[in-house]
Amino acid sequence: MLISRTLIDAATAANLPTVDVLFVDCRFDLADAGKGDRDYAEAHIVGAVRADLDRELADMATPANGRGRHPLPERAAFEAFLSRIGWRPDVQVIAYDNAGGALAAARFWWLARLAGLENVAVLDGGWPAWLAAKLPVDDRVPERTATSVEACFDNAGTVSAEELSAELASGRFVLLDARAAPRYRGDVEPLDPVAGHVPGARNRPFADNLDANGLFRRPEELRKAFEAIIGPHAADDVVHMCGSGVTACHNLLAMEYAGLCGSRLYAPSWSGWVSDRSRAVATGDH
Numbered sequence: 596m597l598i599s600r601t602l603i604d605a606a607t608a609a610n611l612p613t614v615d616v617l618f619v620d621c622r623f624d625l626a627d628a629g630k631g632d633r634d635y636a637e638a639h640i641v642g643a644v645r646a647d648l649d650r651e652l653a654d655m656a657t658p659a660n661g662r663g664r665h666p667l668p669e670r671a672a673f674e675a676f677l678s679r680i681g682w683r684p685d686v687q688v689i690a691y692d693n694a695g696g697a698l699a700a701a702r703f704w705w706l707a708r709l710a711g712l713e714n715v716a717v718l719d720g721g722w723p724a725w726l727a728a729k730l731p732v733d734d735r736v737p738e739r740t741a742t743s744v745e746a747c748f749d750n751a752g753t754v755s756a757e758e759l760s761a762e763l764a765s766g767r768f769v770l771l772d773a774r775a776a777p778r779y780r781g782d783v784e785p786l787d788p789v790a791g792h793v794p795g796a797r798n799r800p801f802a803d804n805l806d807a808n809g810l811f812r813r814p815e816e817l818r819k820a821f822e823a824i825i826g827p828h829a830a831d832d833v834v835h836m837c838g839s840g841v842t843a844c845h846n847l848l849a850m851e852y853a854g855l856c857g858s859r860l861y862a863p864s865w866s867g868w869v870s871d872r873s874r875a876v877a878t879g880d881h
Contacts, residue, residue, distance in 0.1 A: 598687045598714075599687070599716035600708075600714070600715070600851070601848060601851050602718075602719045602811055602848075602852055603687075603689055603716040603717070603719065604718075604719050604720070605718065605719070605720060605724045605725050605728045605730060606728065608689050609725075609728070609731075611687060613641075613642060615685070615686055615687060616642075616686060616687050616688075616689060617642075617644065617680065617681070617682065617686045617687070617688045618639075618641075618642055618689050618690075618691065618718075619643065619645075619680070619688060619689065619690040619691070619700075619703055620635050620639045620640065620643040620644065620645050620646065620691060621646050621647075621648065621690050621692045621698075621699045621700040621702070622634050622635065622691075622693045622698075622722060623647065623648040623649075623692060623699050624698075625698065625786075631645075631647055631648070632645065632647060634693075636734065637734060638733065638734050639732060639733070639734070640691065640722075640725060640731075640732060641731045641732060641733050641735075642737050643691075643737070644681075644737060644739065645736075646676070646680075646690070646699075648665065648698070648699040648841065649665075651668065651672075651673070651676045652665075652668065652699055652703055652706060653665040653666055653667065653668060654666045654667065654669055654672065657669075659866075659870070661863060661867050661870045661871060662862070662863050662867055663839045663840055663862065663864050663865075663866040663867035663870075664786070664787075664838065664839035664866040665702075665839040665840055665841055666862075667706070667748075667753075667840070668706070670710070670747065670748045673706060673710060673746060673748075674745065677707075677710070677712075677742075677744040677746060678741050678742055678743065678744045681739035681740050681741060681742050682712070682744055684712075684714065685714075686714065687714050687715075687716065688707065688712065688714055688715040688716070689715075689716055689717070689718050690703040690704055690707075690715065690716070690717050691717065691718035691721045691722055691725070692721050692722065693721055693722040693723060695720065695804075695805045695810075695811075695845075696717045696718075696719075696721060696811075696845055696848065697801050697802075697841070697842045697845045698841065698842070699844075700717045700718065700721060701842075701845040701847070701848045702840075703715075704716070704717050704848055705752075705844040705847055705860065708752075709748050709749055709753075710747065710748055711746055711747060711749070712746075717848060719810050719811055720809050720810045721809070724809065724810065751859075752859055752860065753860050753861070754768075754834050754860070754861050756863065756867065756868065756871070756874070759793075759834060760874075763793070763794075763795045767832055768832055768833075768834050769797065769824075769825045769826070769828045769832055769833050770793060770795060770797065770833075770834050770835075770861070771796070771797055771798075771799040771825075771833060771834070771835050771836070771843075771846055772793070772796045772797065772798050772799065772836055772837065772865075773800060773801040773835060773836070773837040773842045773843045773846045774792075774798070774800065774837050774838055774865070775802070776798055776800060778790070778838070779792050779796075779798040779800075780792075780878060780880060781876075781877075781878035781879070786838055786839075786866070787838065787865055787866050787869055788869060789869040789872075789876055790878065791878040792865070792876070792877055792878070793836065793865070793868055793874075793875075793876075793877070794875050794876070794877040795877075796836065796877075797824055798880075799821070799824055799846055801837070801842045801843070801845035801846055801849075803820065804817060804845060804846065804849040811849065811852060814852055814853045814854060815853075817849050817850070817852060817853035818854060818855060821849070821850055821853060821855055822855075829857075830850060830855040830856055830857045831856075831857035831858065831859075833850070833858035833859070834858065834859050834860070834861050835847050835858060835859070835860050836860070836861040836864040836865065836868075837864050838864055838865050838866055839863075839864050839865075839866045840860060840861075840862040840863060840864045840867075843860055843861075843864060847860060
């Protein structure tokens with residue numbers, strides 16, 4: 596069953612047969628790493644399984660070695676997680692969080708797509724939209740039958756620091772930084788040891804993808820905004836980054852939703868870039 600590869604609204608999601616849908620609760624708080632688990636234990640969408648950013652959507656156990664604050668999980672670990680939650684190719688997977696997809700539903704969506712899953716979408720508006728619609732929640736942890744899953748991360752979906760540097764210098768790549776403007780400019784830096792941005796990067800705060808209600812803006816509106824910032828470049832010349840490779844996935848999702856497909860992720864992002872102090876750093880608006 597395939598309903599959506601990008602976004603799905605709460606009403607549509609709620610009306611899917613329970614046997615055909617798998618909700619994944621990705622709620623996370625950067626300031627309190629345990630809050631997502633506590634929130635899930637208190638209440639979640641009926642039947643939802645839990646995916647924690649630090650536990651399932653990143654490899655926090657292995658030394659980062661330039662891979663950033665939220666290194667990508669190993670293929671085998673993500674494959675084992677999909678097996679534990681009982682993923683099947685005939686179910687529509689719907690990830691949600693409480694931040695419009697930015698923490699960390701879009702990260703799950705991107706990882707799943709990287710692993711070859713087509714039937715995965717993000718719940719538009721996430722947990723707040725579900726509650727606002729007065730849709731069912733409970734606190735029961737579902738019992739799901741484990742499945743056999745074989746996944747293979749597509750390396751074409753990511754770029755290395757070396758490739759990024761070379762293709763930025765050649766003018767081929769457009770690098771979009773999803774952090775808020777003050778962090779991009781280097782006015783503040785609450786998380787990483789160096790402030791600023793990768794020279795040549797353009798600022799596209801992920802929050803600009805959402806309207807005042809926390810829902811994604813219309814596809815045509817998003818397309819116009821992204822085309823204005825990337826200029827004549829094709830979507831597959833676009834690379835996304837942020838602080839640690841999480842909120843950058845929100846921009847990638849927004850582009851896909853807008854029909855601009857094929858952009859990639861510099862997964863280590865700013866935290867990985869500045870781990871090598873020999874790399875250049877820019878500040879200000881350019």
